[in-house]
Amino acid sequence: xxxxxxxxxxxxxxxxxxxxxxxxxxxxxxxxxxxxxxxxxxxxxxxxxxxxxxxxxxxxxxxxxxxxxxxxxxxxxxxxxxxxxxxxxxxxxxxxxxxxxxxxxxxxxxxxxxxxxxxxxxxxxxxxxxxxxxxxxxxxxxxxxxxxxxxxxxxxxxxxxxxxxxxxxxxxxxxxxxxxxxxxxxxxxxxxxxxxxxxxxxxxxxxxxxxxxxxxxxxxxxxxxxxxxxxxxxxxxxxxxxxxxxxxxxxxxxxxxxxxxxxxxxxxxxxxxxxxxxxxxxxxxxxxxxxxxxxxxxxxxxxxxxxxxxxxxxxxxxxxxxxxxxxxxxxxxxxxxxxxxxxxxxxxxxxxxxxxxxxxxxxxxxxxxxxxxxxxxxxxxxxxxxxxxxxxxxxxxxxxxxxxxxxxxxxxxxxxxxxxxxxxx
Amino acid sequence: xxxxxxxxxxxxxxxxxxxxxxxxxxxxxxxxxxxxxxxxxxxxxxxxxxxxxxxxxxxxxxxxxxxxxxxxxxxxxxxxxxxxxxxxxxxxxxxxxxxxxxxxxxxxxxxxxxxxxxxxxxxxxxxxxxxxxxxxxxxxxxxxxxxxxxxxxxxxxxxxxxxxxxxxxxxxxxxxxxxxxxxxxxxxxxxxxxxxxxxxxxxxxxxxxxxxxxxxxxxxxxxxxxxxxxxxxxxxxxxxxxxxxxxxxxxxxxxxxxxxxxxxxxxxxxxxxxxxxxxxxxxxxxxxxxxxxxxxxxxxxxxxxxxxxxxxxxxxxxxxxxxxxxxxxxxxxxxxxxxxxxxxxxxxxxxx
Numbered sequence: 001x002x003x004x005x006x007x008x009x010x011x012x013x014x015x016x017x018x019x020x021x022x023x024x025x026x027x028x029x030x031x032x033x034x035x036x037x038x039x040x041x042x043x044x045x046x047x048x049x050x051x052x053x054x055x056x057x058x059x060x061x062x063x064x065x066x067x068x069x070x071x072x073x074x075x076x077x078x079x080x081x082x083x084x085x086x087x088x089x090x091x092x093x094x095x096x097x098x099x100x101x102x103x104x105x106x107x108x109x110x111x112x113x114x115x116x117x118x119x120x121x122x123x124x125x126x127x128x129x130x131x132x133x134x135x136x137x138x139x140x141x142x143x144x145x146x147x148x149x150x151x152x153x154x155x156x157x158x159x160x161x162x163x164x165x166x167x168x169x170x171x172x173x174x175x176x177x178x179x180x181x182x183x184x185x186x187x188x189x190x191x192x193x194x195x196x197x198x199x200x201x202x203x204x205x206x207x208x209x210x211x212x213x214x215x216x217x218x219x220x221x222x223x224x225x226x227x228x229x230x231x232x233x234x235x236x237x238x239x240x241x242x243x244x245x246x247x248x249x250x251x252x253x254x255x256x257x258x259x260x261x262x263x264x265x266x267x268x269x270x271x272x273x274x275x276x277x278x279x280x281x282x283x284x285x286x287x288x289x290x291x292x293x294x295x296x297x298x299x300x301x302x303x304x305x306x307x308x309x310x311x312x313x314x315x316x317x318x319x320x321x322x323x324x325x326x327x328x329x330x331x332x333x334x335x336x337x338x339x340x341x342x343x344x345x346x347x348x349x350x351x352x353x354x355x356x357x358x359x360x361x362x363x364x365x366x367x368x369x370x371x372x373x374x375x376x377x378x379x380x381x382x383x384x385x386x387x388x389x390x391x392x393x394x395x396x397x398x399x400x401x402x403x404x405x406x407x408x409x410x411x412x413x414x415x416x417x418x419x420x421x422x423x424x425x
Numbered sequence: 426x427x428x429x430x431x432x433x434x435x436x437x438x439x440x441x442x443x444x445x446x447x448x449x450x451x452x453x454x455x456x457x458x459x460x461x462x463x464x465x466x467x468x469x470x471x472x473x474x475x476x477x478x479x480x481x482x483x484x485x486x487x488x489x490x491x492x493x494x495x496x497x498x499x500x501x502x503x504x505x506x507x508x509x510x511x512x513x514x515x516x517x518x519x520x521x522x523x524x525x526x527x528x529x530x531x532x533x534x535x536x537x538x539x540x541x542x543x544x545x546x547x548x549x550x551x552x553x554x555x556x557x558x559x560x561x562x563x564x565x566x567x568x569x570x571x572x573x574x575x576x577x578x579x580x581x582x583x584x585x586x587x588x589x590x591x592x593x594x595x596x597x598x599x600x601x602x603x604x605x606x607x608x609x610x611x612x613x614x615x616x617x618x619x620x621x622x623x624x625x626x627x628x629x630x631x632x633x634x635x636x637x638x639x640x641x642x643x644x645x646x647x648x649x650x651x652x653x654x655x656x657x658x659x660x661x662x663x664x665x666x667x668x669x670x671x672x673x674x675x676x677x678x679x680x681x682x683x684x685x686x687x688x689x690x691x692x693x694x695x696x697x698x699x700x701x702x703x704x705x706x707x708x709x710x711x712x713x714x715x716x717x718x719x720x721x722x723x724x725x726x727x728x729x730x731x732x733x734x735x736x737x738x739x740x741x742x743x744x745x746x747x748x749x750x751x752x753x754x755x756x757x758x759x760x761x762x763x764x765x766x767x768x769x770x771x772x773x774x775x776x777x
Contacts, residue, residue: 025585025592027777032585032592036525036615038495062514064578064614068595068765071585074578075614076522077515083488084526087453087495104551106542107510114485118450118492137610138514141553153552180552185543188483190447273775277590279768385777 007424008407009371010251010378012055012095013393014220015044019385020257022070023277029387035071038084044386045085048092051394052408054419055093055124057220057380058082062102063135069279079115086119093416095124095200100157101150102130102139105181109164112197113189121193121415125161126200126220127211129154131321147315151207153180158199158215165196194415204232204323205315213239216250217420220380223254224327224354225334229375248424251377255353259384260360260392267357274384275347283343290324300340304332324353353382360396368406377423435699436706436746437464437725437734438646438680440471443483443541444713446493450484453496455718460499462725463736465745466532466624468646469493470505471710474536474628475648475682480713483541487519494527501530501742503626508547508567509539509559513607516567517574524618529741532624533571534646537564537634547606557606561637566606568625568641572669573601573754575622577612577761589767596765599758612761620741621750625669632657635679639665643748644678646708650698655681659703669751678746680706685720687712692727699733707734 017035018024025035034040048056058078067073078096086094096115098108116123129150130136136144144150156178163174167186176183201208201216212219213236223229229252237247259274261267275282281296288295291312298308312329315322337345346355356363370376383389401407413422439462441449446469449456459467470486472479490502504523506516516533524531538559542550547563549556557563582597601611627638630648638645639662647658662676669677681698685691691709698707711720728734739745 023590026587026590026775028775032583036522038526038528041526042495062518062614064598064612064761066595066762067583067593067598068762069590069592069768071592073614074616076525077519077614079488080491080519080522081526083491084495084523087492102551102553103515104510104512104548106544106550107512107515110541111485111488115488117447117484118488134610137608139512139551139553140608181550183543183550188443188479188481188541189485190451190482270777273773273777276771276773277775279590388777 005372005374008405009367009401010054010253010420010423011398011407012057012093012253012378012380013048013053013390014057014059014255014380014382015386016059016382017072017075018387019389020382021274021278021384022072022282023274024385025071026277027385027387035074036076041081041085042088044390045089045092047390047394049089051398052411053092054378054423055095055416057095057126058097060097061130061132061135062099062138063132079111082123083115083118086115086122091122091411091414093122093124093198093419094119095126095416097126097128097202099128099130100154101144102135105157105160106164106183106185109161110187110189112161113165113168113187113192116192116194116197117190121417123192124198124200124218124416126202127154127158127216128202151211155211156180158211162196169195194417198416198420204321204326208323209236210239212236212250214243217417218251218253221252221254222321222323222327222353223375224331226370226373226375228327228330229254229370230373233375251420251423253378253380254376255382256379257353257355257382257384258363258389259357260363260389262359264358264362267359271347271357271384283346287343291328295339298339301338303336303338304342309333360392360400363397364400364404367401368404371406433699433732433735435704435734436680436737437462437728438466438468438706438708439464439717439720440468440475440682440708440710441717442472442477442711442713443470443480445711445717446470446484446486446489447482449717450489450492453493456493456496458718458721459497462721463729463734464500465706465737466501466503466742468503468505468534468708471534471628472713473505473539473541474507474534475710476630477540479540487523490531491523491526494523494530501532501745502527503532503534503624505534505536505628507536507539507542508563508607509542510544510548510550511539512548512551513567513570514574514609517571517613518615520623521575521613521615521618524620524623525615529619529743532626532742534626534628535564535568536628537561561634563606564627565637565641568627570601570603570605570607570609572622572625572641572751573603574609574611574613576617576753576755577601578616580616580618583616591765591767594765595762596760598761599755600761601755602759620743624742624746624748629658632661636661636665639667639677641669642677643669643751644680644746646680646682648682650681650683650694652697652701655698655701655704659701663703678705678748679703680708682708682710685709685711685715685724687715687719691724695728696731696733
């Protein structure tokens with residue numbers, strides 16, 4: 001990978017409802033029901049399409065987080081939401097997250113293929129496992145299964161979904177008798193314009209990367225450093241080759257938290273304001289959940305104790321995704337900050353996902369650098385606030401990328417798989 | 426539908442099967458013509474739950490309805506489903522999402538089994554539990570769990586106060602702690618909807634099933650237009666203890682299914698069903714090989730001109746059907762979150 005790299009970057013927007021920060025609802029451009037409003041969601045689709053982005057993306061979990069200070073806790077179901085947006089758009093890819101831990105593979109295969117059919121082949125499925133006990137309790141289980149079991153189930157689940165999608169094409173029954181599922185039947189949903197939905201994978205654990213290399217067409221990675229990103233990029237591409245696939249058939253798209261301004265100072269002020277408008281405990285809670293350790297018990301002006309650092313990367317300990325924990329660990333090791341310094345620093349650099357605070361020009365430099373270094377195939381951009389942030393991407397970031405020959409001027413393909421393939425041409 | 430709609434109070438509804446959905450989605454332009462039918466609602470995917478054999482093609486009803494609702498902004502859709510391979514939490518969530526996106530023009534119509542789904546247990550196919558029998562009691566329990574979830578996050582809790590920077594009075598959001606065939610903790614991820622709750626309907630094939638449906642549904646579609654069977658269904662609904670409309674003294678609305686196979690028999694059958702005592706509406710169910718728009722352009726205007734059916738009017742589906750807000754099911758439920766505290770005053774004026 002060098003600056004002779006051909007093709008162009010892939011750009012998605014991770015629509016964390018109103019924006020990734022909890023205070024996003026306080027924007028004067030929004031009303032209290034924007035998070036469930038059809039016009040809000042159609043506008044997101046249309047602006048993303050005006051920017052000729054590859055896809056918009058919705059994260060998901062089937063449980064309600066506390067919305068006291070955060071409208072983003074409220075979540076419409078992604079396949080229903082994107083099916084409504086599909087009627088108002090023509091080209092933009094629409095990616096829905098759904099869990100293999102708490103769903104029925106027949107129901108999900110049928111619904112995702114239906115969504116793909118009605119959108120004209122623009123659907124993607126972001127495959128996740130669920131770790132929240134609150135979600136398990138909505139499905140009659142006291143707790144979620146252990147991590148290894150979740151991944152084994154996920155692998156069988158994905159194979160079965162693919163077999164069911166194939167049955168929609170061939171009309172032949174699937175006869176599946178596995179460790180987790182027994183099923184004899186077929187789907188009667190018509191195949192979509194792209195055949196079936198694009199598969200994306202979000203986990204950053206070693207098992208997750210193997211699954212990604214074997215099956216996924218896109219990976220929403222969590223990368224804080226370019227060096228780490230290059231290593232993981234090569235690892236997934238190698239798994240793809242070992243699985244008999246082309247390395248181009250799996251696209252690596254890390255999340256990138258964004259606050260943009262017309263100057264760097266303005267961007268920092270915007271980010272600070274949005275953080276200060278949110279609950280003071282937001283960063284502490286976020287980090288506590290991510291690493292599975294109650295950060296509020298630490299002295300904020302001391303450095304992270306060794307035993308806490310060790311626990312962060314211990315796969316046996318509870319907490320968030322291993323991919324996130326690994327990148328947090330590496331970031332702390334790199335600069336050895338106090339807890340308070342780390343929390344402050346993550347405002348500008350991200351935590352778990354990489355963050356970016358600056359001007360559109362600087363962002364384009366960053367995208368170009370990581371792309372040409374062979375660290376990414378593109379990014380899943382996560383604006384702090386969509387209401388104006390998405391327009392800045394459409395009106396400023398994308399034109400700059402085009403000027404550098406790094407992005408399409410207009411759509412040349414009309415399915416999500418087509419968009420992804422066109423990027424490596 | 427003209428000035429001759431007379432004084433009938435019988436509602437009209439239309440039931441679309443899988444083949445109709447697949448064809449409409451492939452060419453959605455004409456879907457807006459559903460807006461002119463005067464129908465109270467259109468069922469998406471009725472062949473899943475009405476005892477039909479699976480057809481050649483279908484589309485999952487909740488996503489189909491979400492797509493078609495954008496193309497037919499005057500039409501209300503009921504998504505057909507059974508708690509067969511679908512779980513009440515997911516069903517509640519998808520239909521509440523649909524109801525928000527359609528601004529209160531949506532609902533769910535439940536059956537006992539899904540003709541397109543393999544396997545003989547409710548939710549057993551997910552590989553998480555043994556599953557439950559596919560029977561009316563299972564559907565009844567799913568209906569109650571769904572209705573509780575729809576009430577678990579009251580929309581009034583959303584205050585979006587820029588001074589205290591509190592978005593929602595989260596202590597008003599409750600767990601449903603439903604225990605039955607399905608165990609569901611709640612709350613739902615979406616607040617209550619523009620019509621309070623989506624409409625909950627039940628497709629009943631027998632008077633016995635109508636009796637069970639009558640305890641929990643807003644509306645029952647009865648699958649048999651034979652006069653004696655209709656009378657039995659009416660009696661069953663009159664006798665059912667309705668939890669849904671408690672305190673209102675009413676029973677759920679009764680719609681009778683009328684099969685439309687292209688001949689003139691449908692007109693007579695519709696007229697006969699509409700004339701039966703206790704029938705509130707008729708649901709036209711075109712055959713899989715009948716063109717929906719032949720029904721929309723042919724039979725529907727004739728029924729209206731003859732004064733057999735009325736035009737349903739109203740912003741939300743509940744308004745169209747003059748249905749009250751459903752009875753509160755969650756009195757004394759466990760709060761899901763502590764009360765939020767006002768955030769400290771700001772030293773700056775937000776710039777965005």
